[in-house]
Each structure stands twice: as C-alpha cells, then as structure tokens.
Amino acid sequence: MPRCDLLFRDALLIHGNGESGVTGDLAVSGDRIVALGALTGWSGGREIDARGLVLAPGFIDAHTHDDRALLGPPAALACKLSQGVTTVIVGNCGVSLAPLSLDHRPIAPLDLLGDERWWTFDSFAAYATHLDAHPPAVNALAFVGHISLRVRVMGDDVFRPARPKECAEMRSLLAAALAEGAAGFSSGLAYPPARAATTEEVIAIGEPLARHGGLYVTHMRDEESGVMASIEEAAAIGRTIGCPVVISHHKCALPENFGRSRETLALIDRTAGQGDVHLDAYPYAASSTALLVELLRDDIPVQITWSLPHPSAAGRMLDEIAREWAVPPIEAARRLQPAGAVYFSMDEQDVRRILAHPRTAIGSDGLPHDQRPHPRLWGSFPRVLGHYARDLGLFPLEVAIHKMTGLSASIFGLADRGVLREGAYADLVLFDPASIADRATFTEPELPAEGIREVWVNGRSAYTAKGGVVPDPAGRLLRRRPQG
Ligand code: ZN
Ligand code: CU
Numbered sequence: 082m083p084r085c086d087l088l089f090r091d092a093l094l095i096h097g098n099g100e101s102g103v104t105g106d107l108a109v110s111g112d113r114i115v116a117l118g119a120l121t122g123w124s125g126g127r128e129i130d131a132r133g134l135v136l137a138p139g140f141i142d143a144h145t146h147d148d149r150a151l152l153g154p155p156a157a158l159a160c161k162l163s164q165g166v167t168t169v170i171v172g173n174c175g176v177s178l179a180p181l182s183l184d185h186r187p188i189a190p191l192d193l194l195g196d197e198r199w200w201t202f203d204s205f206a207a208y209a210t211h212l213d214a215h216p217p218a219v220n221a222l223a224f225v226g227h228i229s230l231r232v233r234v235m236g237d238d239v240f241r242p243a244r245p246k247e248c249a250e251m252r253s254l255l256a257a258a259l260a261e262g263a264a265g266f267s268s269g270l271a272y273p274p275a276r277a278a279t280t281e282e283v284i285a286i287g288e289p290l291a292r293h294g295g296l297y298v299t300h301m302r303d304e305e306s307g308v309m310a311s312i313e314e315a316a317a318i319g320r321t322i323g324c325p326v327v328i329s330h331h332k333c334a335l336p337e338n339f340g341r342s343r344e345t346l347a348l349i350d351r352t353a354g355q356g357d358v359h360l361d362a363y364p365y366a367a368s369s370t371a372l373l374v375e376l377l378r379d380d381i382p383v384q385i386t387w388s389l390p391h392p393s394a395a396g397r398m399l400d401e402i403a404r405e406w407a408v409p410p411i412e413a414a415r416r417l418q419p420a421g422a423v424y425f426s427m428d429e430q431d432v433r434r435i436l437a438h439p440r441t442a443i444g445s446d447g448l449p450h451d452q453r454p455h456p457r458l459w460g461s462f463p464r465v466l467g468h469y470a471r472d473l474g475l476f477p478l479e480v481a482i483h484k485m486t487g488l489s490a491s492i493f494g495l496a497d498r499g500v501l502r503e504g505a506y507a508d509l510v511l512f513d514p515a516s517i518a519d520r521a522t523f524t525e526p527e528l529p530a531e532g533i534r535e536v537w538v539n540g541r542s543a544y545t546a547k548g549g550v551v552p553d554p555a556g557r558l559l560r561r562r563p564q565g
Pocket of ligand 1: 173174269300329330
C-alpha cells in the first residue's frame with residue numbers, strides 16, 4: 082500500500098496551467114508532490130478531507146518589496162501566507178537591498194525598505210548566503226535594482242546620467258550578482274534618482290542579462306501621458322540586450338489617460354511579437370509609493386501611509402491635514418516628508434482590462450513596512466479570486482489561478498513551481514472558493530483574507546486559518562532557470 086507524508090482527498094485540483102479543475106487526490110512526500118489523481122489504496126501520515134475545497138499551487142507574488150520582510154521572523158510574512166502566497170519576487174522598481182550598504186538614511190524610494198540599519202549587504206552573495214542560513218517563511222526570487230546600483234556607484238549624486246565608467250562599474254556589479262543567483266535587473270525610471278538615466282545607460286548596465294538568462298523588469302519612466310513611449314522604451318531595452326521584459330504594475334494613471342489601456346495592451350501585444358514581454362498588475366484603482374510633491378494634483382485624492390516627522394498622519398487624507406494646518410496641500414506634503422502615500426489615480430475599467438489580459442500576472446506591489454499600507458499588501462490575491470473572478474466574472478477561477486501560479490512561474494523561470502504535477506515542489510494552498518475574499522480596505526488595510534484554510538511551503542505547513550503563521554520557516558531563496 083503506497084504511503085506518503087500528506088494526502089489530500091477529493092479536492093478540486095486546479096493545476097495552475099489555466100485548465101479547469103478536476104476532483105481528485107494529491108499525495109506529498111518530503112518537499113514534492115508524488116502522485117495525483119484517484120489515489121485509492123494510498124495512505125498518508127496526515128490525511129485531509131478536502132471535499133468542497135480548491136487545492137492549487139501556492140501563489141507567486143510577481144511583484145513585491147519583501148526584500149527586508151524575508152529577513153524577519155515568519156510572522157513578518159503573515160501578509161503573504163494568509164493570502165496563499167508561497168513565493169515572492171523581490172528587488173523591484175529599481176530598489177533592492179543588495180548590493181548596497183549604507184551609513185545614512187537612503188533617499189526615496191530606497192527608504193521604502195527602511196533606514197540605514199537594513200542596508201548591510203555589500204554583495205548579492207551576502208544577501209543570498211544570509212537567506213540560505215536563515216530560511217524565510219516563503220520562497221523568494223531576487224532582482225538587483227538600478228537605483229541601488231546607482232547609489233552604490235554614484236553616492237548621492239544620482240540626479241544626472243551615469244558616466245561611461247560608472248555604467249561599466251554597475252554592469253560588473255550586476256554581472257557578479259547574476260552569477261551569485263540574482264534573477265535579473267529591475268529599474269524604476271520614474272523615480273527622481275533614476276529619471277536622469279538614459280535608455281543607453283540601462284542597456285549598458287543590463288548587457289550581462291542575455292548571457293546569464295536574466296530578466297529586465299521595469300517600473301517604467303512614465304505611467305501617465307507618456308505611457309506608450311515608455312512601453313516602446315522597455316521593449317527596445319529588452320530587444321537590444323536580448324532578454325525577456327516584465328512591465329511592472331501596469332497602469333494608465335491620471336484622468337486624461339483613462340481608457341488608454343486599450344492602446345497600451347495592443348502595443349504590448351505587438352511588441353511581444355518581437356520579443357518576450359509580460360506584465361504584472363494589482364487589483365486596485367489606486368497606487369502607492371513615496372509621497373512625492375510632483376505627483377500631487379487637485380483631482381487626485383491622496384492618503385498618507387507613513388510619515389517620519391508626523392506618524393499620526395498615517396491613514397489620513399492629505400487635503401484634510403492641509404486644511405487642519407491651514408496650508409496648501411503641497412506645503413503639507415513638504416512638512417510630512419519623508420513619507421509615503423496612496424494615490425487614487427486610476428480607472429476601474431483599465432484595472433479590469435489589464436488584469437484580464439492573457440500576459441498579465443498578479444503582483445501585489447505591497448509595501449510591508451508602511452505604517453498604514455495600501456490594502457494590496459494583505460488583499461491582492463483573494464481579491465482577484467473572490468471579487469474579480471467569482472463575483473464579477475472577469476475570468477474563470479482557473480484563469481485567475483493561472484495568473485498567480487503557472488504563468489508567473491513560466492515568466493520568471495521557476496522550475497517545478499506554480500503547477501500541480503508529479504515531481505513538482507509541494508507549494509500548495511487549500512481554500513474555499515465560495516468564501517474566499519479580501520477584507521483589507523483603505524481604512525482597515527491589515528485585515529487578513531477570508532477563505533484560505535491552509536498553506537504549505539516545500540511540503541511543510543506554513544499557515545493555517547486557525548493558528549496563523551507556523552513559526553518554522555520552510556522557504557528558500559530560488560535561482561532562476563533560463564527558459565530554453
Ligand atoms: Zn514600482
Ligand atoms: Cu514596486
């Protein structure tokens with residue numbers, strides 16, 4: 082009689098490849114799925130009656146800023162595990178903890194990962210070695226950020242294009258990181274410390290990506306009126322380097338651009354014909370980043386997520402604070418800095434169109450160290466499954482799951498993950514499709530989702546609805562396997 086460690090009986094198995102679910106059993110031994118189908122005659126060290134529940138591959142959060150959260154105790158990743166997330170992609174938007182050590186508070190947006198105490202990894206190898214020795218509660222794949230490289234090489238003199246010598250130095254730092262296990266290169270060209278970088282600078286630094294099978298992921302130069310030119314730029318960078326491209330948290334921000342996702346998605350489809358181009362998105366019509374005065378406009382409501390000099394401002398609307406202080410909002414924003422904010426700057430129809438696009442993976446862009454974070458940190462995955470797939474019928478459940486499992490694994494080259502298959506890693510989530518829902522809101526942003534029963538990382542229970550995060554971390558730093 083075949084035996085396994087963990088046996089699920091009569092689950093609705095949704096495999097992660099986009100195909101609809103089938104009722105069946107699934108067996109796990111060690112860190113792998115060892116069998117699935119009708120497993121009559123099998124027995125397990127632990128058996129779970131999964132009737133009425135979905136068993137799916139653990140979700141992959143395609144866009145995060147969890148570089149530092151991975152260093153904390155397992156409970157620091159409750160925001161991920163409580164949504165069914167078992168793998169996070171870190172080092173996005175040009176911001177990565179490695180390779181950079183600092184003796185003073187970094188400029189925005191690097192400070193979204195914390196002050197100088199957190200910037201101690203001089204090389205990617207140092208970060209990777211630390212995670213190998215102190216495993217995180219979820220798996221992670223890490224990128225190297227352009228802004229981190231710029232600050233490392235240019236110091237605080239980053240508001241200008243890099244000189245050829247500096248580009249060469251950044252290129253060799255990236256090449257070393259790729260050799261040490263980094264998945265690729267991320268940029269945040271919209272941010273002040275990277276805005277002066279030319280397309281040629283990005284290409285010059287990113288050149289080793291082709292040889293190492295790395296990806297270029299980008300928070301584009303312009304997600305507003307210049308969004309089309311920015312997509313062209315991202316695609317051209319990928320074509321010139323010869324590497325796949327991921328457009329991060331795609332959006333068409335500001336009212337004058339509402340509806341333009343029709344054009345942007347058509348352009349992405351055209352460029353994808355000449356190279357490998359994908360995108361990620363989160364399921365909300367509001368963005369969140371540093372509080373930057375140049376992002377302020379009368380027609381865009383702004384909510385403060387944190388403020389160093391005024392912690393009590395977190396959660397409040399900027400115009401309300403400005404009224405209270407009897408100053409214009411721009412002056413209130415100056416006084417709040419350094420600070421973070423939510424910007425209600427998108428159109429719901431664009432959000433839906435982008436989420437539904439076949440090249441779109443789900444990435445939360447959650448900011449785990451904000452005092453009052455955007456609810457995407459705690460709610461993105463259940464919101465796509467519950468609100469968008471089940472309640473609005475934007476796409477079938479199996480398509481929603483594909484966008485957070487198999488699709489993401491194939492974009493990022495994660496071998497044997499994101500799929501239910503014999504031999505694949507047992508990253509699993511068991512949830513109730515009837516009750517799955519996000520509860521986090523802009524007023525109560527840290528409420529865990531409903532409907533997730535249990536989550537396994539590499540075959541080990543990592544989260545249960547009743548007990549929360551299991552204090553015994555089972556995650557790993559993953560290395561990208563280039564797609565053949
Ligand atoms: Zn970004
Ligand atoms: Cu981001």
